[in-house]
Amino acid sequence: MASVLVNVPKRAKRGDIVEIRALTSHIMEPGYRRTAAGEVIPRNIITSFACRYNGREIFRADLFPAIAANPYLSFFTTASESGTIEFEWIGDNGFSQTASAAITVE
Amino acid sequence: MAGNDRSTRRHFLKAAGSAALAGTITRVTLRPAEATPAMLNSAIRNVVGEAPLRNGKVKLDIPPLVENGNTVPMTVSVTSPMTADDHVTSIHVFNEKNPQPYIGNFYLGPAAGRAQVATRIRLADSQNVVAIAQMSDGSFWSASVDVVVTLAACTEEL
Numbered sequence: 682m683a684s685v686l687v688n689v690p691k692r693a694k695r696g697d698i699v700e701i702r703a704l705t706s707h708i709m710e711p712g713y714r715r716t717a718a719g720e721v722i723p724r725n726i727i728t729s730f731a732c733r734y735n736g737r738e739i740f741r742a743d744l745f746p747a748i749a750a751n752p753y754l755s756f757f758t759t760a761s762e763s764g765t766i767e768f769e770w771i772g773d774n775g776f777s778q779t780a781s782a783a784i785t786v787e
Numbered sequence: 788m789a790g791n792d793r794s795t796r797r798h799f800l801k802a803a804g805s806a807a808l809a810g811t812i813t814r815v816t817l818r819p820a821e822a823t824p825a826m827l828n829s830a831i832r833n834v835v836g837e838a839p840l841r842n843g844k845v846k847l848d849i850p851p852l853v854e855n856g857n858t859v860p861m862t863v864s865v866t867s868p869m870t871a872d873d874h875v876t877s878i879h880v881f882n883e884k885n886p887q888p889y890i891g892n893f894y895l896g897p898a899a900g901r902a903q904v905a906t907r908i909r910l911a912d913s914q915n916v917v918a919i920a921q922m923s924d925g926s927f928w929s930a931s932v933d934v935v936v937t938l939a940a941c942t943e944e945l
Contacts, residue, residue, distance in 0.1 A: 698900035698901050699900075711886070711909070711940075713886045734898070737898070739895070739896065739898050739899065740893070740894070740895055740899065741893075741894040742891055742892065742893045742894070742904075742906075743889075743891060743892040744891055745887065745889040745890055745891060746885075746886070746887065746909070747882060747885050747887070747889065747890040747891070747908050747909050747910075748890065748891055748906060748907070748908055748909065749857060749858040749859070749906075749907040749908055749909050749940075750857070750858070752906065752907070753905075753906055753907050754904070754905070754906050755862075755903075755904065755905035755906070756893070756895065756899065756903070756904050756905075757899050757900050757901040757902075757903055758898055758899055758900060759898055759899070759900035761898070
């Protein structure tokens with residue numbers, strides 16, 4: 682089980698633009714490296730990331746082998762209502778990881 | 788005797804030369820095919836289609852000199868009011884010389900408030916990185932940065 686770290690402000694004023702940061706531990710093996718014996722190490726990366734705010738998608742990303750190991754993403758959203766922000770990572774070999782954070786909007 | 792010496796040396800140099808040459812060839816074939824500027828252009832065309840690509844609006848922040856290509860901080864920000872009528876719908880980042888030309892596609896909408904995305908990327912060589920933003924009116928804007936990489940990522944042996 683991979684570990685994740687998500688950063689969402691706990692409180693925000695209505696209409697504020699808030700930064701959301703998401704980090705997950707993953708090797709992001711690009712599939713181009715070789716062992717000393719010359720065998721290609723098969724690709725094992727996270728291919729997509731999505732973020733939903735009370736069920737509505739606010740950010741989505743397609744990731745490629747050119748994203749560094751332990752993918753880090755930072756993006757913004759407008760604080761519109763209290764609720765939960767959900768995160769989802771999907772990758773090779775059936776990798777799937779979710780996380781969520783609560784936000785209170787005043 | 789002197790003639791013998793010379794021929795040994797000549798043989799040695801010849802042998803060393805061909806060994807070095809063979810070494811170079813093996814190294815080249817061991818490395819996976821690099822993306823080329825042509826691959827970069829076709830990857831960009833896949834996203835943009837026939838629409839004109841204009842410079843401006845997009846700001847691509849990458850350190851110009853990178854010591855370790857395995858993790859390079861990158862921030863893309865786009866000048867946009869981010870309203871329902873006028874916002875950034877997606878940001879695409881490409882490279883010129885990694886094994887494949889794509890870095891990431893990021894989809895956002897008017898709810899983002901600010902069109903800015905940051906992540907950490909890999910760069911296999913000193914090269915040109917291109918960021919393209921698609922606006923809600925269908926126009927495309929781009930920015931590119933030349934990055935010098937000292938330690939390459941992606942292709943090292945374990």
